[in-house]
Amino acid sequence: MRTTALRTARAALWVALPAELALVVCLVGGVRITGPVLLAVEALVVGVLALEAAVMWPLYTARRRAGEGRRAAALSAVRAVVPVAVRRLMVHELRALHSLGVWAVRRRHRIPEGALPFSYTAPQTGTMWAFFFASVLETVVLALVIPWPLVHVVLLVVGVYGTVLIVALHAACVTRPHVVEADGSLRLRYGALFDLWVPASLITAARVGRRYDGGGLVRVDGNGGLDLAVGSRTTVTVELAEPVEFVRPLGRSGSARTLRFHADDPRAAVAALSRKPVTPVTPVTPERTAPFSPPGPPV
Structure with missing residues (x-):
């Protein structure tokens, strides 16, 4: 029973995400979406979220009864329900956003003492900035031409987040050579x-x-x-x-x-x-000897 619920939750997640993405693409492309279709898609997303919560809660409580802490139990429940690819994409986005702060203070991520960093961003820098300016232009244009207030707000948030994410992805590459x-x-x-x-x-x-x-x-x-x-x-x-x-x-x-x-x-x-790794040389110290006593006079 539990295995069936897990499979259903994962399948529903893979169905809901493409449906939401397709809806956004249609709106951006100027396709007129009727009210019932919008309502159906949003109801699907809400239903999937409710299903995910219903499946994860028993897993969470079981882990808690087994003696795990709240954080460990929650992570175990998420790993059991959310597919690996989705989890990794979420982690990648969080790390990229964190890299914005690291880049802002002109630091790099985990460069040990004595290590040599080597950048690799030159071939993609121009492309990334082209994507950035195109995203800014697209966000501004959509903000001006979309007449529906709710859709206007949603697309504005998505556009701004996408623009920030482009810079964050480049910042992650700069700060992680x-x-x-x-x-x-x-x-x-x-x-x-x-x-x-x-x-x-x-x-x-x-x-x-x-x-x-x-x-x-x-x-x-x-x-x-x-x-x-x-x-x-x-x-x-x-x-x-x-x-x-x-x-x-x-x-x-x-x-x-x-x-x-x-x-x-x-x-x-x-x-x-x-290059050959440099090994530290231990300095040679002279051995200590016992104090020297001069011989006494002959008897």
């Missing part, structure tokens, strides 16, 4: 969407290798190669002694033995990966 740590380990990142740490012991070779391939952000080929592309390009190739596990932005996992990623300064990144 690739990192080569002092011991030679590598941390590959793309904003808040992707994070992979590779220990120095697995890195066997690094070289500059420029590739231009179409496709998404994270791609895996049939030879065990992972491409973390920016602007459909990669500039650095790293060979590993054995495959490493990684997690895609929406939660799927994979493994790769060859890593290809973009760095704005690929030669500096390769030089940092090829």
Whole structure:
């Protein structure tokens, strides 16, 4: 019974979200939506939220009776009901919004002492700002032409949030660069969407290798190669002694033995990966000896 309820709640969530998105797209495109259709879609969303709450509450109370705290019980209930992809998208958005504050104070996210950061945003900066200005223009135009007050407010909120989110995604990339740590380990990142740490012991070779391939952000080929592309390009190739596990932005996992990623300064990144880690030298101190006593006069 509980399994059926969980499946129903997840299926309803996947139905409600596209329906709400389709409604917004139709309104933006100028399609005239009748009152009953609007009411039906909103009723669907409210019903799905009520169903989610009804399914999560027994899970929450069961966890509480098992001795878990409120936070742990709530997280367990959310994990059981909300699909992994939806949860990860929500976390990515929160991290991106947090990056706005980090960017505003001109700081970077988790750069250890002695580590070298390498940016990767150059190929996408122009595109991101173009999206930003297009979003601002679209928000202003819709605010002027939409005659219905309720729809006007909804689209204005959505437009402003979308504009802020575009800047937040770029801020996440700026504040989360690739990192080569002092011991030679590598941390590959793309904003808040992707994070992979590779220990120095697995890195066997690094070289500059420029590739231009179409496709998404994270791609895996049939030879065990992972491409973390920016602007459909990669500039650095790293060979590993054995495959490493990684997690895609929406939660799927994979493994790769060859890593290809973009760095704005690929030669500096390769030089940092090829350097020998510096080990501190312990200073040699002279041994202490017992005080020397001169021999006494002969007897």
